[in-house]
Amino acid sequence: MAFDKVELKDIEVWDGNYAAAQALRQCQIDVVAAYPITPSTPIVEGYGAMKANNLVEGEFVMVESEHAAMSGCIGAAAAGGRVATATSSQGFALMVETLYQASGMRLPIVLNVVNRALAAPLNVNGDHADMYLGRDSGWIQLDAYSPQEAYDMNFIAFKVSEDHDVRLPCMVHQDGFMTSHTAQGVHTMDDDTAYGFVGDYKPMNDMLDFEHPVTHGVQTEEDWHFEHKARQHNDLMTKVMPKVEAAFAEFEKLTGRKYNPVEKYDMDDADVAVVCMGTSVETAREVAGEMREKGVKAGVVGIRVIRPFPFFEIGEALKEIKAIAALDRSSPNGAPGMLFNELAGALINTDANPMLSGFVYGLGGRDLTKKHLEEIYTQLQANVDAGKLTTPQQQFIGVRGPKLQFL
Amino acid sequence: MANTGWDEFEIGAMLRTFDGKIDDIAGTKQEDRAYSQSSSFSASVADWRIEKPVFNKDFCIDCQFCWVYCPDMSIIARDKKMIGIDMDHCKGCGICVEVCPTNPKSLLMFPEQADEETEIAGWPAKEKKEK
Numbered sequence: 001m002a003f004d005k006v007e008l009k010d011i012e013v014w015d016g017n018y019a020a021a022q023a024l025r026q027c028q029i030d031v032v033a034a035y036p037i038t039p040s041t042p043i044v045e046g047y048g049a050m051k052a053n054n055l056v057e058g059e060f061v062m063v064e065s066e067h068a069a070m071s072g073c074i075g076a077a078a079a080g081g082r083v084a085t086a087t088s089s090q091g092f093a094l095m096v097e098t099l100y101q102a103s104g105m106r107l108p109i110v111l112n113v114v115n116r117a118l119a120a121p122l123n124v125n126g127d128h129a130d131m132y133l134g135r136d137s138g139w140i141q142l143d144a145y146s147p148q149e150a151y152d153m154n155f156i157a158f159k160v161s162e163d164h165d166v167r168l169p170c171m172v173h174q175d176g177f178m179t180s181h182t183a184q185g186v187h188t189m190d191d192d193t194a195y196g197f198v199g200d201y202k203p204m205n206d207m208l209d210f211e212h213p214v215t216h217g218v219q220t221e222e223d224w225h226f227e228h229k230a231r232q233h234n235d236l237m238t239k240v241m242p243k244v245e246a247a248f249a250e251f252e253k254l255t256g257r258k259y260n261p262v263e264k265y266d267m268d269d270a271d272v273a274v275v276c277m278g279t280s281v282e283t284a285r286e287v288a289g290e291m292r293e294k295g296v297k298a299g300v301v302g303i304r305v306i307r308p309f310p311f312f313e314i315g316e317a318l319k320e321i322k323a324i325a326a327l328d329r330s331s332p333n334g335a336p337g338m339l340f341n342e343l344a345g346a347l348i349n350t351d352a353n354p355m356l357s358g359f360v361y362g363l364g365g366r367d368l369t370k371k372h373l374e375e376i377y378t379q380l381q382a383n384v385d386a387g388k389l390t391t392p393q394q395q396f397i398g399v400r401g402p403k404l405q406f407l
Numbered sequence: 408m409a410n411t412g413w414d415e416f417e418i419g420a421m422l423r424t425f426d427g428k429i430d431d432i433a434g435t436k437q438e439d440r441a442y443s444q445s446s447s448f449s450a451s452v453a454d455w456r457i458e459k460p461v462f463n464k465d466f467c468i469d470c471q472f473c474w475v476y477c478p479d480m481s482i483i484a485r486d487k488k489m490i491g492i493d494m495d496h497c498k499g500c501g502i503c504v505e506v507c508p509t510n511p512k513s514l515l516m517f518p519e520q521a522d523e524e525t526e527i528a529g530w531p532a533k534e535k536k537e538k
Binding site for chain 1: 425
């Protein structure tokens with residue numbers, strides 16, 4: 001079946017959701033199995049409209065739940081197709097069981113996760129609870145901080161995920177509402193250039209190869225399970241990052257837009273640094289610039305590749321920093337915080353000996369303001385001046401009432 | 408065939424049913440198919456059977472009921488004739504005995520260690536219908 005191409009302007013005004021939907025269209029997906037949930041709904045809604053308008057050749061499967069959506073994606077990927085979907089929050093939580101199936105079966109599925117808080121209490125706004133829920137699932141996780149990056153990261157995701165040396169599924173994260181529903185100028189690629197970057201899908205061990213029948217999703221007990229899991233983890237940790245960097249390099253040649261597994265801003269001579277993800281990175285960058293005018297050598301580190309965690313890259317980025325703030329936008333529920341833990345792990349057996357503070361912020365869409373970040377940088381500088389931590393190790397930002405941190 | 412080494416498996420939780428390319432598998436009898444080592448057909452998966460069916464061909468009418476109802480495809484039939492039971496895959500569920508319509512039954516359950524010839528020699532006689 002033929003489908004029509006779309007003439008895009010060089011710069012389109014898109015929100016993150018529509019940017020992701022356009023990227024999916026340009027990648028020519030074979031199967032999208034989807035169940036809508038706020039705030040990711042407009043991705044599949046937009047894609048569905050493209051399908052209805054003959055701009056998409058593949059199948060669009062409407063299912064009865066997110067569990068079924070990812071199950072459908074797994075089946076279609078095992079059958080040998082290019083596959084993608086989108087979800088958020090509770091829907092993501094319902095997908096979790098199947099996320100582990102997708103990664104263990106080594107199926108290159110792309111999942112757009114528009115980050116949203118997890119109930120209870122029910123909340124539709126953005127935080128990183130769902131993103132953190134997926135971090136042990138064996139998927140590659142890329143974080144987009146803006147609609148432009150939501151568009152770009154989808155191409156990177158297909159490119160890396162479908163590489164026959166990788167064969168691991170990939171999530172593309174964007175902040176619910178802040179990115180997903182905020183329209184900005186997005187530099188586009190024309191349809192042929194975009195498709196040329198990801199290329200034709202090359203199936204591997206597909207079930208529709210009737211001359212070579214395969215069983216997918218097999219059972220292995222104590223005799224084989226560990227070898228599968230250990231190799232999967234090793235592939236995730238050793239094979240993915242070089243492919244991500246190669247894809248970033250190729251993408252830069254094509255578009256001029258440069259991405260890194262760890263994004264560094266004002267870090268060359270920095271004494272203090274904020275490490276964060278999502279839309280907070282842009283706010284932190286602006287505040288870091290203002291702090292520099294006040295004489296604080298402030299920098300920002302954004303995590304672009306969350307999984308595999310850029311263990312060595314982050315250690316390198318932070319080795320000269322004296323005081324670091326790790327900003328977690330998810331309730332740690334029984335630990336200091338994901339970024340706090342990962343940074344501590346990445347730095348502890350190195351020569352670096354920074355002071356590390358953990359901050360929990362923005363739960364359920366609570367704003368992270370410039371004032372909050374000024375306070376954090378001021379605290380970090382106070383720690384540097386005192387030569388020791390002057391504050392609790394863990395703090396909540398922007399929460400009313402008594403200070404509730406445990407460290 | 409040598410066992411696949413621990414570092415020789417293909418990525419993904421997937422296994423191949425046959426060695427090499429296949430052609431007209433529906434028209435090829437099981438014994439002529441190139442089942443791979445990882446196919447369940449190549450392995451005994453009947454370890455936990457504690458009772459086994461014994462087949463007495465003297466009473467069998469080749470009705471194929473046991474072949475139809477066996478949940479593990481462990482009734483071996485060729486040219487619509489019952490030949491025997493695939494004891495590497497039979498779990499001993501007894502459904503074949505349950506559905507066998509002959510009198511006496513052509514399939515009966517016995518303890519796993521029972522001797523087949525002895526049991527066939529002592530096979531029960533035809534039951535008379537009570538009026």
